[in-house]
Amino acid sequence: MQDNDTALSPVVAALTHTPLFAAVSDDALRNLAARSALRHFDRDEILFRAGDPPEYLHVLIDGTVQLSAATPGGREAVVELLRPVDAFLMAAALVSQPYLLSARTVEPCQILLIPLHRLLGELKTNPELTLTLLGSMARQYRHLVREIKNLRLRTAAQRLALYLLRLVEIDGSNQAAQLPHDKKLLADRLGMTPESFSRAISELRQHGVDVRGEEVRITDAEELRQFCRLDQVLDILEQDLQVLVPSTS
Secondary structure, X not given: OHHHHXXXXXXXXXXHOOHHHOOOOHHHHHHHHOOOEEEEEOOOOEEEOOOOOOOEEEEEEEOOEEEEEEOOOOOEEEEEEEOOOEEEOHHHHHHOOOOOOEEEXXXXXXXXXEEHHHHHHHHHHOHHHHHHHXXXXXXXXXXXXXXXXXXXXXXXXXHHHHHHHHHHHHHOOOOEEEOXXXXXXXXXXXXXXHHHHHHHHHXXXXXXXXXXXXXXXXXXXXXXXXXXXOOOOOOOOOOOOOXXXXXXX
């Protein structure tokens, strides 16, 4: 038993440090870990394609994963660039329906693979885990609604400005940061062509942004916030939502 616990320790550690499972009991974590695997993927590996049936719940521990959609003619659009720690396309996994998007690694990644039969079996007896997953799905849904509103209500330059503001805030400097991906990929993620991306960068120079190569420097954050027209409802970043159950006492 001790050898088995030792073998499972990296998986248990990954589960323990994943916000999605932070409130789950130790017994439930061990049950999930028993058949789960913590795997390393190289850059540009296909995790699954749209139309594939789900076998695992994928939890991104390290790296970046691209979610994309494609037409029968081969035109591809980047829908999301995922960063740790996040469980992705959870809805397809929980209802055992084909994926609507394809997933590919943008850089070397570490991903926790939780077999669906193990997860679904645990949900039947663990309301704590069920509520946790419901909260995560609610967060993902609300993020999707915000993305749709952002695309419909903001110009390309405003979308890029908001992205850059968040980038420097996450970096911690509140002034400068490095673009995490090449400009073509970022343009696709923000719903732009490379040409409109370049025009947006030129426009933002008038609003306190300087982009040179991969380095971004914001010289007037307040001016940029005003240009974005930040909205407290639209732009608040929600992390870990919880399903609140009224007390029966």
